[in-house]
Amino acid sequence: MRIAIVDDIKEERAVLYGWLSNQLSKRNIPGDFVEFESGEEFLAAAKERPFTVVFLDIYMNGANGIEIARELRMSDSDCFLIFTTTSTDHALEGFRVRALHYLVKPYNEKEISTLLDEILSRIPDSGKYIDVKVNGSNIQIPFKNIIYAEHFSHMIHIHTTGGKEMLTRQSFEAFTASLKMDSRFYSCNRGIVINLEHAVDFDGNMFLMDDDNNIPVSRKLLKNARQTFMEFLFQ
Numbered sequence: 001m002r003i004a005i006v007d008d009i010k011e012e013r014a015v016l017y018g019w020l021s022n023q024l025s026k027r028n029i030p031g032d033f034v035e036f037e038s039g040e041e042f043l044a045a046a047k048e049r050p051f052t053v054v055f056l057d058i059y060m061n062g063a064n065g066i067e068i069a070r071e072l073r074m075s076d077s078d079c080f081l082i083f084t085t086t087s088t089d090h091a092l093e094g095f096r097v098r099a100l101h102y103l104v105k106p107y108n109e110k111e112i113s114t115l116l117d118e119i120l121s122r123i124p125d126s127g128k129y130i131d132v133k134v135n136g137s138n139i140q141i142p143f144k145n146i147i148y149a150e151h152f153s154h155m156i157h158i159h160t161t162g163g164k165e166m167l168t169r170q171s172f173e174a175f176t177a178s179l180k181m182d183s184r185f186y187s188c189n190r191g192i193v194i195n196l197e198h199a200v201d202f203d204g205n206m207f208l209m210d211d212d213n214n215i216p217v218s219r220k221l222l223k224n225a226r227q228t229f230m231e232f233l234f235q
Contacts, residue, residue, distance in 0.1 A: 007057040019109040028178040039068030058085040069097040132168040147198040151191035188217045196232045
C-alpha cells in the first residue's frame with residue numbers, strides 16, 4: 001500500500017506516520033510511506049507513480065489542500081483521499097473531489113485504526129496480499145490465491161491455487177491478523193482458516209474446497225459455519 005502524507009508541519013507528519021505504521025504492522029500489511037511538505041511537491045511525485053491513499057492537509061503554505069485535490073483528480077480518480085484539517089468548513093469542496101474522510105485535528109490512533117479498516121475493505125481484491133517468509137525469502141501471496149491454511153508443528157501450511165503449498169514459520173494468530181479483516185476468510189477449526197471464495201459446498205460437517213480437499217469444522221461452530229457460508233454466498 002503506497003501512502004502519501006502531505007502536511008507542511010513536520011511534527012504532524014511524524015505523528016500520523018507513526019500511527020499508520022503501527023496499525024498496518026498490527027494487520028501484517030506492508031506500507032510504502034512518502035512524506036511531502038508541500039502540495040506541489042506531492043503532485044509532481046503522484047504524476048510519476050500513483051498512491052493508494054493520500055492524507056492531505058487543507059491549510060498549508062502555498063496551494064491549499066482543496067486546490068491540490070482538484071488537480072490530483074484530473075490525473076487520478078482512484079486513490080483514497082483523506083483530508084486532515086482543523087475545520088470541516090470545506091466539506092462541500094471535499095465532496096466534489098470525492099474525499100473519503102475528514103480527520104479533524106487533533107485526531108487519535110483509534111480514529112486511524114477505524115479509518116484503515118474502511119480503506120482496506122474498499123481496496124480491490126487484486127490489491128490485497130499477505131507477506132510471508134518462505135525458505136528465507138519474503139513472498140507476497142494474493143488473498144485471492146489462498147484456498148486454506150493450517151497450523152501444525154509450529155508451521156503454517158498455505159494451500160494456494162495451482163496446487164501449490166507454501167510453508168512459513170509463525171504463529172497462527174500473527175498469520176491470520178490481516179486475513180480477519182477480509183470477509184472471505186473464516187476460521188472453521190482450531191488452526192485452520194479457509195477462503196470462502198474457494199468453498200464449493202458445506203455438508204454440515206466440513207467444507208468442500210475447489211481443490212477437492214475437505215476441511216473439517218469444529219463441532220461448536222457447525223451452526224455458525226453454515227450461516228456464515230450462506231451469508232457469504234448471498235453477498
